[in-house]
Amino acid sequence: MVKVAINGYGTIGKRIADAVLKMDDMELIGVTKFTPDFSAMIASKRGIPIYTTQEKIEAFEEIGVKIAGTVEELINKSDVVIDASPGKVGEKNKTLYENNGVKAIFQGGEKAHVAEVSFSSLCNYEKAIGKKYVRVVSCNTTALCRLICTLRKNFGIKKVRVTLVRRAGDPHQIKVGPINALLPKPIKLPSHHGPDVQSVIPDVDIVTTAIVAPTTIMHLHVVNVELENHVNEDDIINVLDETSRILLIDSENMKIQGTSQVIELARDLGRKRYDLYENIIWRDSIKIVDKELWLIQAVHQEAIVVPENIDAIRAVTGIEKDPLKSITKTDEKLGVMRRL
């Protein structure tokens, strides 16, 4: 059993914690938390060991949250740390992992150079096997990598052009804007998402732009791919329909016209926290014009990287060297769907 510690129990950390608890080849030995709040209270009631810094122990105990020890103590006894700190903080934590000789998996908020490999299960699982430091790329990059690697393997790709319409903040955030504007971000094109995809797939020709929209629930990607081979829509649909972590929906039969209805689907499915681990692609958006593929996908920013983090644990520890076996196991245990 691989001993997993999670450093940072926020949006991503709490979801990975739940995911680790569902696996039978790894053990959640504890999480770190730095703000005493309802989320710590619930984790504590569920019996998840919580660690914090020496000076914060009292504040947690005042609200009835028992502390199992200090951050250092947790890191020291783990085999792998999932670093789910806010962006750029992971890099500062790296010394701690180095000093304790533990492997670490960073998130997409860190620069690529923090790790030996920028990771996406469907693209480069093998590269992470046995590595010490791996970075699971961000939600948007994870969704793009899954799609691009699948298309490239099956049809060949000449170039990729994507417009991302990004959610402005997460649902619980009350100090993030804009409330009522569309922000080209960055205005100076292109956006960082292209190079970030290249951190996983170095030789892909990709240019991206990104607009921030006043919504909290999902990102949306308008994807345009010039393929090497002549294919039709059905070829694309058949391949995507068979691909792990890609779920095709349709607007007509399902009456799903937008992201809030995609979330309603997740709620009706009984997904905890309405988490959608899958790229959600509208089947009826898929269109071929000459050799160019167009499609629209929705990305649940809070959840999509969770399966990749679980796979990364197996890769770095070497407990599973076959990508397909890890992916299948992760998906089964998490209830990730290929089709409805």
Next chain:
Amino acid sequence: MVKVAINGYGTIGKRIADAVLKMDDMELIGVTKFTPDFSAMIASKRGIPIYTTQEKIEAFEEIGVKIAGTVEELINKSDVVIDASPGKVGEKNKTLYENNGVKAIFQGGEKAHVAEVSFSSLCNYEKAIGKKYVRVVSCNTTALCRLICTLRKNFGIKKVRVTLVRRAGDPHQIKVGPINALLPKPIKLPSHHGPDVQSVIPDVDIVTTAIVAPTTIMHLHVVNVELENHVNEDDIINVLDETSRILLIDSENMKIQGTSQVIELARDLGRKRYDLYENIIWRDSIKIVDKELWLIQAVHQEAIVVPENIDAIRAVTGIEKDPLKSITKTDEKLGVMRRL
């Protein structure tokens, strides 16, 4: 086992269906659905018998949803129908229930005269025992009735003044506004919520106003109650803390500052569809100035009436004549919390 049919499988209907499935003294014999969509697909996969009108059967079967029969067939074999139709449609359905000699529970979107009793478990459970037609009042009215009946019983009430800040639409609705405005609704004061509370508690002095705000997740009530007796904040807190279906939270220890963070709490608790059946009252909003009580509560419009519908089934069929026993049973099976 009471045979329950649910007429209308929308926001309220699908939640009551899930609740009935959790009870051991009633049986869900089927639901009616009039639009073939993802929600029908999921219900069908879960084995919930779906009924529709003769002319719509084909459209459902085209998307792979098996139809168990017609609406009339379902109503005919039920003991109680939960009418969860859109507002005002329930009244039109009443003839169908009369013709088939079945009891019916209507929702708050109907006028009070549709039923013999306007119902709220903590106020007038006894009045509904053995009745044929009962109306569970709306989400806002349900929340106000729970609070007012509790305060009245314990402290006596002279008058109630409430400003409701209402959510504009439900999360899945994509054609409801406003996107960016506050609407006094009605502008001609007062709002209908006061008289609606009086449909349950006839002799209470209550005046309400309502503002629609661009949010989809919860309502918020600013409540001002003139009490008959001199009490202090702790008296209020102690009573509310012991009351079913009222959950006190606090902004400081829990770090819950607004409705989106209340919903995040529900997500972390693992509530299906993040449903909150409880009045969520900020403990630190509770304030006594002279004999006037002030407090702020949040109301999850999609879910709060679910427990009352379950109680109403027990009351009209007479399978449980003790309100407390029904309330306790409902709350246990649904996981309704008194405190965190």
